[in-house]
Amino acid sequence: MTRTHEFADGKLVAATDAGIGTLTFHNEQRKNAITAAMWRDIPRALHFLSVDAGARVIIVAGAGGQDFSAGADISEFATVRKDAETARAYELDNSIAFRAIRSVRVPTIAAIRGICYGGGFGVAAACDLRLADESARFAIPAARLGLAYPADAVQDIVLALGNQTTRKLLYTGLPITAREIETSGFLLETFSDVAELEKAVFALAGSIAGNAPLSIAASKLAIRAVTESDNVLMSEAEVLGTSTFESADYAEGRAAFAERRKPVFRGE
Template identity: 60%
Template structure:
């Protein structure tokens, strides 16, 4: 099942594995993995390919080059693609679609963060379910330094990730947070030494991929359910469906037989 598919002329790379762990790499290391408009637009399709076409059970998002997660949007495009309110709305529609693709992805998304995680890059990480970093990670939202504002949906992701007070500080001052500060406010699940991050991420992703997929999807839907009745109804339907699944029967058998279950996602 191992397969690789490039998007946005290879600046976004989706990779599958027999383990059920998909990887999405922001592959522009010469620009600190800054995202072009084409890359923003490609992200939803890349995620859909991993989940719907290749049935990955977990997705790991990372930056190429082993140095930075992402510097955010490529400011070099702003003079044409984000020069005023009209063009900014069109540009940010693609941004919001990328954030939403991560936020609403039916399977867990893990952000593996090294180095710079700024602006829209931080927005991608904030939309993920879990964030793990190494000690080099640095976080910032430079909107107040550039004189622009971020889409409200991205701001809400940042509030959920950082907490109200740290999100306000980050947005109002454009100041940086260290990995230790991000860990302290609950933005990060863990901080590792540089040579341990991949192992930490792989171990966590493997545990998720080995769990019952329908159960994990139902849990994610329940965690994400908002006040709208349709989102709660969807979470209820996914939870109820687990009890009629083959995986539930397999889980019961495995427990009685004192063995590890082999879940199929059916």
Template identity: 60%
Template sequence: MKQIRDFAAGRIRAESRDGVGLLVIDNPERKNAVTAAMWRAIPDAVHWLCGEAGARAIVLSGAGERDFSAGADISEFPIVRKDTATARLYEADNSAAFTAVREARVPVIAAIRGICYGGGFGLAAACDLRIADDTAAFAVPAARLGLAYPADAVQDFARSLGDQMARKVLYTGAAMRAAELLARGFLLDVTAPDTLDDRVMLLAETIATNAPLSVQASKLALRAVAEVDDDLLREAEVVGASTFDSADYAEGRRAFAEKRRPAFTGE
């Protein structure tokens, strides 16, 4: 069953169908720049997709055929980032959006085309997997604007890009092409523009057909290792152990014996 819900007056769109959730940054006339209201809406959209909408994998993309996201909407900065006090409030909303993507119960895949700058790059870095087409360009222009990037998002860059590349990205503000980030391991794959959507959806659908508890346990364990978090590791162990008493584990064994595709329910 298809479910659709709009957030931030339709600038953040969420849709779920057959276990795959779509999270769309919808501001194409400004290269999908993210306004303050859109930052605040992203956690609600992610939580809706993972909860009520029943998504088992989420695809994050920009609306239209040109850009993923140019990052934060700079036209708002004279109001929402005019000084330290307002910037702290604004960046708390940034951080909540990055956290929602990073800590989503299900894997989040970024489908990247065109501009992927600043906060857009940060959202992509918070995702589990990233696939781009060969038009994609990446940059963090914070140093050229005279502002600091949120510290938790810097951690996402360090984890996804590696130490040296993260330093280059943040210190220089220079733009990079998809091929370079593929070579560095930030991207899983680079495709032609007309095959990006199909490639991403195939990956999302493959994840969505697998046992949700198994995928959740794997994501928690990977996060625990990346964040060096013993509490998270113990949570992953609890979820992992629960799979052996699950209906899905029984279904997986039956399907293997009967040589058919399993029908997992997440229970």
């Protein structure tokens, strides 16, 4: 059953179908720039998808088939970032959104084409997997705006992109292409056009959605623990991993293997 819910006055749309969730930025006239309301509602949208709607994987994309996201909506800065106090509050909303993407229980896939700048780049970096087509362009123009990027978002970018390329992007503010950034390991794969990209993204999402949710959650948590060198997360991942041995899905997986059929996992 398909479920859809709009957030941030319709500029953030969450939908699920057959276990695959989509989180789409709908601000096409501004290259899908992320408004303050959108930043605040990203955690709510992810909770809707992963908890209320039962998504087993979430695809993050920009609407309109042109751009992923130009980042924060700078047209709002005169009000939402007019001074140090409001800027700090705005950055906190950014960080909360990045953390929600990073820590949501199910895997996230960024489907990137066109502009992927600033906060949009941060969203992509916080996702688990990233695929793009050749139209994609990446940049972090913070230094050209006279502001600093949130430190936790920088951590996501360093982990996803590597030290040297992160330095180049942050220090210069200059854009690079999908093919250039692919060599850093930031992208899982790059495709020649949007049709190939969408086909690959949904094939990957379908493969993930068909697997045991508890196993995927344990794997995601363990990967986070390793990449973030977090002993608390590692302990949580060990507990979650051990719990799979007593799950109904583990019994189903063994039965399906013995019976040479496709398993039906319920996340239990």
